[in-house]
Amino acid sequence: MTTEDRKRQVKLRSAEWFGTQDKNGFMYRSWMKNQGIPDHEFQGKPIIGICNTWSELTPCNAHFRKLAEHVKRGILEAGGFPVEFPVFSNGESNLRPTAMLTRNLASMDVEESIRGNPMDAVVLLVGCDKTTPALLMGAASVDVPAIVVTGGPMLNGKLKGKDIGSGTAVWQLHEQVKAGQISLHDFMAAEAGHSRSAGTCNTMGTASTMACIAEALGTSLPHNAAIPAVDARRYVLAHLSGMRIVDMVWEQLTLSKVLSRAAFENAIRVNAAIGGSTNAVIHLKAIAGRIGVDLELEDWTRIGRGTPTLVDLLPSGRFLMEEFYYAGGLPAVIRRLGEASLLPHPGALTVNGQSLWANCQDAPIYDDEVIRPLSRPLIEDGGICVLRGNLAPRGAVLKPSAATPALMKHRGRAVVFEDFDDYKARIMDPDLAVDASSILVMKNCGPKGYPGMAEVGNMGLPPKLLAAGVKDMVRISDARMSGTAYGTVVLHVAPEARAGGPLAIVREGDVIELDCAAGRLHLDVPEAEIARRLADWAAAQAVDPMDASGYRHLYVQHVLQADEGCDFDFLRGKRGAAVPRHSH
Numbered sequence: 001m002t003t004e005d006r007k008r009q010v011k012l013r014s015a016e017w018f019g020t021q022d023k024n025g026f027m028y029r030s031w032m033k034n035q036g037i038p039d040h041e042f043q044g045k046p047i048i049g050i051c052n053t054w055s056e057l058t059p060c061n062a063h064f065r066k067l068a069e070h071v072k073r074g075i076l077e078a079g080g081f082p083v084e085f086p087v088f089s090n091g092e093s094n095l096r097p098t099a100m101l102t103r104n105l106a107s108m109d110v111e112e113s114i115r116g117n118p119m120d121a122v123v124l125l126v127g128c129d130k131t132t133p134a135l136l137m138g139a140a141s142v143d144v145p146a147i148v149v150t151g152g153p154m155l156n157g158k159l160k161g162k163d164i165g166s167g168t169a170v171w172q173l174h175e176q177v178k179a180g181q182i183s184l185h186d187f188m189a190a191e192a193g194h195s196r197s198a199g200t201c202n203t204m205g206t207a208s209t210m211a212c213i214a215e216a217l218g219t220s221l222p223h224n225a226a227i228p229a230v231d232a233r234r235y236v237l238a239h240l241s242g243m244r245i246v247d248m249v250w251e252q253l254t255l256s257k258v259l260s261r262a263a264f265e266n267a268i269r270v271n272a273a274i275g276g277s278t279n280a281v282i283h284l285k286a287i288a289g290r291i292g293v294d295l296e297l298e299d300w301t302r303i304g305r306g307t308p309t310l311v312d313l314l315p316s317g318r319f320l321m322e323e324f325y326y327a328g329g330l331p332a333v334i335r336r337l338g339e340a341s342l343l344p345h346p347g348a349l350t351v352n353g354q355s356l357w358a359n360c361q362d363a364p365i366y367d368d369e370v371i372r373p374l375s376r377p378l379i380e381d382g383g384i385c386v387l388r389g390n391l392a393p394r395g396a397v398l399k400p401s402a403a404t405p406a407l408m409k410h411r412g413r414a415v416v417f418e419d420f421d422d423y424k425a426r427i428m429d430p431d432l433a434v435d436a437s438s439i440l441v442m443k444n445c446g447p448k449g450y451p452g453m454a455e456v457g458n459m460g461l462p463p464k465l466l467a468a469g470v471k472d473m474v475r476i477s478d479a480r481m482s483g484t485a486y487g488t489v490v491l492h493v494a495p496e497a498r499a500g501g502p503l504a505i506v507r508e509g510d511v512i513e514l515d516c517a518a519g520r521l522h523l524d525v526p527e528a529e530i531a532r533r534l535a536d537w538a539a540a541q542a543v544d545p546m547d548a549s550g551y552r553h554l555y556v557q558h559v560l561q562a563d564e565g566c567d568f569d570f571l572r573g574k575r576g577a578a579v580p581r582h583s584h
């Protein structure tokens, strides 16, 4: 069927607003015309929303007005009518207590903005960590044609002529200051070269991971994940995405046709190959829940484990996103997986109308150090390690590529922090009863306990052990961890302590066993004793006054546990693009 045939067949959603010559059509068009829009713009052109997370308080997305201009050029060239609109911009670096607290809020903003407005399709401008899942979640619940355009990573950070990676450098340099290995002056000097261009974190942190996942899911054009923010080719991609979304309207290529179960399985495999963030487990589950795909924690074991990590980027490896793009970007990784029969669903559809494999099968690979061959992977067995046991009945996760292999099977005594404040108050204490074999346990940092589930799971080590040369310890919590962080860190323990999970009753000196190969996280305390402690814990609980009103009240009442993606219970599912009844 030709595009002209399709144009005759497709009934534009926006015609419900602008397609009539009555009172309603008059009102919808007339107010829009105050922006200088001529009459012919309303006569059958697809109206394309550009959902913009621009904000000067989200520095990673602060260049998005320029990006939107290039998307508009593409839409106009293809015969569409672009309308840019803002949504809540949850930036990782400034927003307290954590940008995760407002991921679901942003997704509600996106969903209702799309459904309630005259749009036939939407371009999602995303970048900083939570903006990618928030916009995909919101758009998935409406299920219009949608295409992701990411802002792109920053150029490599620089310190004393050497590359430094976003976030990862902060963790490393901070530990070095605490251990007395570098001066405070050098630590502060790193600040200026750490974030020296527009764009998102340049490590394989959560922003880069989610950009790769959006590409692996098929929701963006090839190479969207890695082109640097300041590279002219980023703006070419924005232009081409603007052109493509117009055709997607005529093809009625809605998100649910792209976000199939096959797409999610491809994304899980790709996450292993790139050494992606543990946050991807939560975000993919939440996106899948919006589009009706049933994803389980065990899918990460079944599909992801055993996959070699090929991308040699910090925090697991050596390089940064700039090198990743120059080496061939995500299409090169997908080609490597496909050639080794490790791409679960090569035929999965992507937004350009081609299959993922068709897009990537001939992708050039320019650097075998950055994108390793299968014969020489960075990590033999990447992916996400899913743990279960009496300490995490509904699961927990660990990122093997960021962990110390020798610690991935470990038995040690717990040093327990009741919450993040308790940790901060005691970790510097030279008398803290801790040694290198101890396991640091932190409670009350899960979705409800530290509303938003802060990225504090990679607890810094006690200074006295750092000074003695200890580089890593087993750490366990119900928190998340920044994708830029590293260590043998067990995260997302579910149920969380605040929800009455067994983590709540771990005591100082209890023995804990971690066995990643067996997927086991065990509290070596008799079951009757665990039950007695849990009963005492339940009797002592009271409502935190901070959770009694406002958005936090809604959040704590409705947030799901980590194994369910931390979405709100009432937001799961696809509510569709049916046009709401007008009110005038």
Ligand code: FES
Pocket: 060, 091, 092, 093, 127, 128, 129, 166, 199, 200, 201, 205, 207
């Ligand atoms: Fe925005 Fe890392 S803080 S991408």
